[in-house]
Amino acid sequence: MAEKNTIRLDKYLADMGVGTRKEVGRMIRNQAVSVNDVVVRDSAYKVDINSDKIIVAGNELGYQSFYYYMLNKPAGCITSTEKGPTPTVMDVLRTAGLECPRFDELSPVGRLDIDTEGLLLITNDGALNHDLLSPAKHVKKTYYVETSEKIKDSDIKKFNDGMDLGDFVAKPADLTIIDDTHALVTISEGKFHQIKRMFNKCENEVVYLKRISMACLKLDESLETGDFRELTDEEIKALKEENNK
Ligand code: URA
Numbered sequence: 001m002a003e004k005n006t007i008r009l010d011k012y013l014a015d016m017g018v019g020t021r022k023e024v025g026r027m028i029r030n031q032a033v034s035v036n037d038v039v040v041r042d043s044a045y046k047v048d049i050n051s052d053k054i055i056v057a058g059n060e061l062g063y064q065s066f067y068y069y070m071l072n073k074p075a076g077c078i079t080s081t082e083k084g085p086t087p088t089v090m091d092v093l094r095t096a097g098l099e100c101p102r103f104d105e106l107s108p109v110g111r112l113d114i115d116t117e118g119l120l121l122i123t124n125d126g127a128l129n130h131d132l133l134s135p136a137k138h139v140k141k142t143y144y145v146e147t148s149e150k151i152k153d154s155d156i157k158k159f160n161d162g163m164d165l166g167d168f169v170a171k172p173a174d175l176t177i178i179d180d181t182h183a184l185v186t187i188s189e190g191k192f193h194q195i196k197r198m199f200n201k202c203e204n205e206v207v208y209l210k211r212i213s214m215a216c217l218k219l220d221e222s223l224e225t226g227d228f229r230e231l232t233d234e235e236i237k238a239l240k241e242e243n244n245k
Pocket of ligand 1: 111112113114116192193194195196197209
């Protein structure tokens with residue numbers, strides 16, 4: 001049997017995005033809400049979100065506690081949930097039209113530099129967020145890189161061997177050269193400015209950086225920069241399965 005998980009009726013409806021606490025309170029008083037086919041007129045009535053059938057104005061609601069989005073991060077915003085003078089990825093999501101009943105609980109999984117674009121997973125699933133960032137999990141992240149100078153064949157070995165960057169030694173990484181100044185790099189850690197610093201160590205400079213995958217999750221190339229979409233059930237399942245290995 002599913003575990004009991006009770007919550008006030010008005011909070012449940014507000015979390016579901018049905019309306020503000022005030023609006024849903026009015027709906028409840030107006031007898032628009034039923035629980036297990038019985039009209040409930042008390043906003044404080046406790047519902048079991050795992051088993052109760054809740055109907056609002058004829059529509060049955062399904063409770064969702066976790067939300068997962070992929071954002072194609074544009075350059076010019078910081079990976080933060082704190083409001084400040086510089087736009088954040090949360091501002092980008094709002095501008096792109098994200099309406100999540102648990103918006104304030106969402107946070108990005110890891111950080112991308114202000115000028116880095118590409119895949120950013122945003123979720124309120126704290127356990128998954130924590131696991132994907134845990135150094136012990138060695139989660140792979142792949143980046144598309146454009147450089148100012150020619151990428152040398154000899155750089156491949158330098159990336160593979162693990163690089164001494166002064167304050168830490170980067171773990172072995174994969175470098176696949178596409179052409180003179182374009183490559184794919186896969187790392188299994190996420191230190192500050194890591195890819196830029198690895199190329200600097202090879203006397204080169206990153207002029208464009210875009211993350212294209214994280215674990216088994218791939219950036220949906222149909223997303224314009226600045227756009228987001230919810231993860232599919234299959235993507236969420238695959239991420240969790242990979243994570244639990
Ligand atoms: N490495 C970098 O240098 N920057 C990023 O944003 C991500 C990885």
